[in-house]
Amino acid sequence: MAGAIADPVRRQILVLLKDGRLAAGEIAERFAISRPAVSRHLRVLRESGLVRAELVGRQRFYSLDPEPFTGLAAWLAQFVRPSGWEHHLDALETEVYRTRRERRSGAESREEHTA
Amino acid sequence: MAGAIADPVRRQILVLLKDGRLAAGEIAERFAISRPAVSRHLRVLRESGLVRAELVGRQRFYSLDPEPFTGLAAWLAQFVRPSGWEHHLDALETEVYRTRRERRSGAESREEHTA
DNA sequence: GGAAAGCGTAACCTATTAGTTACGCTTTTC
DNA sequence: GAAAAGCGTAACTAATAGGTTACGCTTTCC
Structure with missing residues (x-):
């Protein structure tokens, strides 16, 4: 958990999600790094429970889990x-x-x- | 800052210092890792401003900086x-x-x- | 003054991390 | 049903982190 917050990109992702859910692609396009890189950041956030993914069609909407x-x-x-x-x-x-x-x-x- | 508390050893050091100041050696002997390893954790904490060192004789007393x-x-x-x-x-x-x-x-x- | 105590630093090694490109799997679209 | 859109995963690489031992610098002690 603490490790998940250590990375600036992940912290920024969390801030983005504060306004509501976003698809993986929408998150990725806000960063200069590649999409797979963002995808793995999302995985770290997911595994640490800070974020939840919701599958809608071919999209994956991410939202905060504040707990x-x-x-x-x-x-x-x-x-x-x-x-x-x-x-x-x-x-x-x-x-x-x-x-x-x-x-x-x-x-x-x-x-x-x-x- | 966020990176400083990402490490479990450093978090534990912070908890130790909550009860008051401790010399570097006193901190180090509470961990299984080597003294130089702890010394470098202390440096990280120092550089991130979470902790302050106070020289007394040949000892270095560390204390929390809560700000x-x-x-x-x-x-x-x-x-x-x-x-x-x-x-x-x-x-x-x-x-x-x-x-x-x-x-x-x-x-x-x-x-x-x-x- | 010399030995020892107390700490930090240097040099080195390994494991982890964050990035990249290539690729594969579903789901939508036409 | 084929193409494309949307994402995740795999494989690889470069940088970083955290550990160890060796060493050097002050300060205390006898």
Whole structure:
């Protein structure tokens, strides 16, 4: 996931998709690189779950899947101080975790390990 | 910046520094890889502004610079659904829990669900 | 002053990544 | 049914990333 966002082309693709779904060709023609190159970027985005493909005829429409972003946002929230909804995330974190733990009482006691 | 957090070792270093400053050696001994390898990760983090080094005697203390995180957080905010607390909670629960668990186990080997 | 501690850098090797061209498979169009 | 449109995949190449060992520079310690 974090690796998927590391590439500038992929980040740009995500921004493009923010306005709605686009066919693979429509995405590709907005970049200087070859179409297969874009196609593989799309595959990376697909495999990391950031994007979903929808087959319509011979076209492949790509659209954002916002869910995985939340994970990174939550991770990032550790480092960002109080502002916006990230703060809410941070505040919720403890609560949510506690609830979870209580719910699944007594399983999986993963221990620390300094590899 | 985005490239800096793409690497799991570097992400882990950032998490370590969340609790306060650490000398280069203290950081390095928490990883299985060689000290020079960690040293170069630290350089990447330094050059991307996520971390700052402070020379004390023959030691180099590293500490977080939280400011650059805000930029990525802002970029990321574009993609997170702005509506629906319920949705947030539901979607976040798993992620937040996962983050917590990673924080405790210190390893982080997940993060690839490859649809 | 010399040994050792603490870190960074250099040189080198390998695995991964991002790009290219060539090609093949469906679906539409005429 | 043949041509063309739309996309993905394969094979290959060049660049980059991340790891290792060897080494050099300061600072502390005796």
